[in-house]
Amino acid sequence: MKDSEIAISQITLMKQKLHAARSALDDINKDRNDKLKTLIQFIGHLSLACKGQNLELDNKLAKLRHHLHGYEQIDEALPELVDIERILKGQYNHTMTQLEESRMGLSRVIRQIQRVNSAPEKVKKEINYFKKDLAKPFHTVWEYIPKVEKLIGFYEEILQQQFTSADDYDILPQHIQLARELAVKISEIEFRKDQRDQILVMKEVLLGEISLNTLLESYQTILSLLLDNIAREKSASQDFLYALNDALTVVRDVVNSSHNNNERSQQLKLQLNKEINLRVDNAGGIITDVEDILALKTQLTVQLSSLRDALTRKEALESREQTLLRKSIESMRKELNSITQEANCYKEKLFEHQKLNLLDPLTQLANRTALEDRMDQEYRNHIRFKTPLWIAVTDIDHFKSVNDNFGHSTGDKTLQVIAMALKNSLRDSEFVARYGGEEFVLLLPDITQDHISTLLNRVREKVKNIPFKFKNQRITVTLSIGAAQVMDNETMEEAFERADAALYKAKNNGRDRVVIDM
Numbered sequence: 081m082k083d084s085e086i087a088i089s090q091i092t093l094m095k096q097k098l099h100a101a102r103s104a105l106d107d108i109n110k111d112r113n114d115k116l117k118t119l120i121q122f123i124g125h126l127s128l129a130c131k132g133q134n135l136e137l138d139n140k141l142a143k144l145r146h147h148l149h150g151y152e153q154i155d156e157a158l159p160e161l162v163d164i165e166r167i168l169k170g171q172y173n174h175t176m177t178q179l180e181e182s183r184m185g186l187s188r189v190i191r192q193i194q195r196v197n198s199a200p201e202k203v204k205k206e207i208n209y210f211k212k213d214l215a216k217p218f219h220t221v222w223e224y225i226p227k228v229e230k231l232i233g234f235y236e237e238i239l240q241q242q243f244t245s246a247d248d249y250d251i252l253p254q255h256i257q258l259a260r261e262l263a264v265k266i267s268e269i270e271f272r273k274d275q276r277d278q279i280l281v282m283k284e285v286l287l288g289e290i291s292l293n294t295l296l297e298s299y300q301t302i303l304s305l306l307l308d309n310i311a312r313e314k315s316a317s318q319d320f321l322y323a324l325n326d327a328l329t330v331v332r333d334v335v336n337s338s339h340n341n342n343e344r345s346q347q348l349k350l351q352l353n354k355e356i357n358l359r360v361d362n363a364g365g366i367i368t369d370v371e372d373i374l375a376l377k378t379q380l381t382v383q384l385s386s387l388r389d390a391l392t393r394k395e396a397l398e399s400r401e402q403t404l405l406r407k408s409i410e411s412m413r414k415e416l417n418s419i420t421q422e423a424n425c426y427k428e429k430l431f432e433h434q435k436l437n438l439l440d441p442l443t444q445l446a447n448r449t450a451l452e453d454r455m456d457q458e459y460r461n462h463i464r465f466k467t468p469l470w471i472a473v474t475d476i477d478h479f480k481s482v483n484d485n486f487g488h489s490t491g492d493k494t495l496q497v498i499a500m501a502l503k504n505s506l507r508d509s510e511f512v513a514r515y516g517g518e519e520f521v522l523l524l525p526d527i528t529q530d531h532i533s534t535l536l537n538r539v540r541e542k543v544k545n546i547p548f549k550f551k552n553q554r555i556t557v558t559l560s561i562g563a564a565q566v567m568d569n570e571t572m573e574e575a576f577e578r579a580d581a582a583l584y585k586a587k588n589n590g591r592d593r594v595v596i597d598m
């Protein structure tokens with residue numbers, strides 16, 4: 081073989097080897113690229129899976145994903161992969177600790193739920209199983225979440241049971257207290273006649289064995305009745321104003337029409353006066369001009385007849401005027417009468433209301449508002465005329481026991497009888513008001529220090545001697561009284577405070593006594 085042929089065959093061989101080496105290199109490159117691609121994909125998925133659990137891990141994975149696109153060899157990523165592996169291990173430990181803590185938390189909650197006595201039996205059993213189940217540790221968050229859901233389910237069932245049995249809520253002492261207070265309050269409010277029976281029934285209910293629902297319904301009914309009364313009151317005032325307005329419109333029309341009539345009559349009268357004057361002038365002229373007495377007589381007769389005619393018309397006009405005037409006065413009087421009646425009715429109603437606003441409906445004594453007015457009045461007199469003024473506060477002793485032992489309506493009657501006794505034991509110039517509950521206030525002007533004790537003890541004795549008989553049992557009801565004289569430079573309120581403190585002393589010193597603050 082020639083040298084040249086040998087060389088050609090060697091070159092061909094080398095070419096073939098080179099080609100083989102290039103394609104092997106291409107394969108390696110392709111393989112490396114595929115692996116890098118897979119790694120990038122894997123890191124991408126890992127990032128998604130771990131996202132939000134650990135900020136450092138999120139950042140490292142993001143950086144690695146970014147770097148991998150530039151790396152020639154996977155080896156270049158090794159340091160970062162080691163770092164990520166370390167963080168992943170830490171994260172796993174952290175998650176496990178957290179899961180354990182959450183498991184303990186669930187066990188604590190379950191123990192609390194077990195204390196709910198009203199939980200249905202079925203739920204109680206399930207809770208027991210669940211508690212045993214909770215003894216095993218969790219390995220993943222996915223085991224934890226269904227447990228939480230189950231726990232919420234228990235809560236739901238227990239709450240549902242509570243809601244469906246809400247109607248059977250026990251009535252608590254404070255509810256009973258509210259019912260009693262409402263009963264007292266409605267006795268103090270003046271209701272319309274047609275509402276009174278309903279109120280009486282409600283009072284009985286409130287003072288008896290009451291359920292929470294009935295109590296709420298009572299509050300609602302009373303509110304509606306009161307709102308209804310307010311609305312009626314408003315519409316009564318409105319009716320009165322409308323009636324007043326109608327009457328004024330009628331009066332205005334009458335005045336207008338009589339004014340117009342008047343103007344027309346005035347013009348007619350002017351015309352008639354002119355005519356009459358003309359006739360008189362004419363008659364005058366005839367008298368001076370005519371010499372023939374017969375002709376004069378004839379002419380004068382004509383003139384006088386025209387004059388009589390004009391005068392008759394004037395008379396008729398004036399009489400029509402009179403009639404119209406009488407009519408309009410009559411219709412105005414009618415309107416005024418009806419509006420006066422209406423106003424009187426309204427005044428009476430207002431007066432009744434004012435009176436009711438100042439009276440305590442149960443005892444018919446003056447109420448607290450009336451007391452305040454009277455205190456102002458008495459205080460002014462005391463300052464002006466320098467007369468002595470006493471204020472006494474009195475409270476029935478152990479009144480609660482009357483209610484408790486004999487019922488609230490007996491309590492009410494007792495209050496009425498004592499109120500009457502108090503009123504009857506005072507002079508006209510003296511004043512007593514129901515201050516609230518079983519407490520009364522007396523204003524006593526013109527009483528000297530020597531007499532106050534005698535007066536108040538007489539009042540106390542009078543009440544003590546009332547022969548109360550409840551359920552065939554003779555009961556003595558007593559009063560404690562505290563009193564104070566309004567001193568120079570002292571306000572009524574200050575004197576009241578002293579009287580109230582004296583009452584407190586009377587109670588503390590054994591009740592059924594009068595204590596005067598000196």
Ligand SMILES: Nc1nc2c(ncn2[C@@H]2O[C@H](COP(=O)(O)OP(=O)(O)OP(=O)(O)O)[C@@H](O)[C@H]2O)c(=O)[nH]1
Pocket residue numbers: 260264267442475476477478479480481483487488489490491492495516517518587591
């Ligand atoms: N029947 C009835 N009872 C009322 C009225 N207003 C208040 N009461 C009752 O009066 C009682 C007042 O009781 P307490 O304040 O404890 O006083 P008390 O039993 O009189 O005892 P002392 O004042 O300490 O002697 C409560 O039971 C109230 O319900 C009412 O209008 N009618």
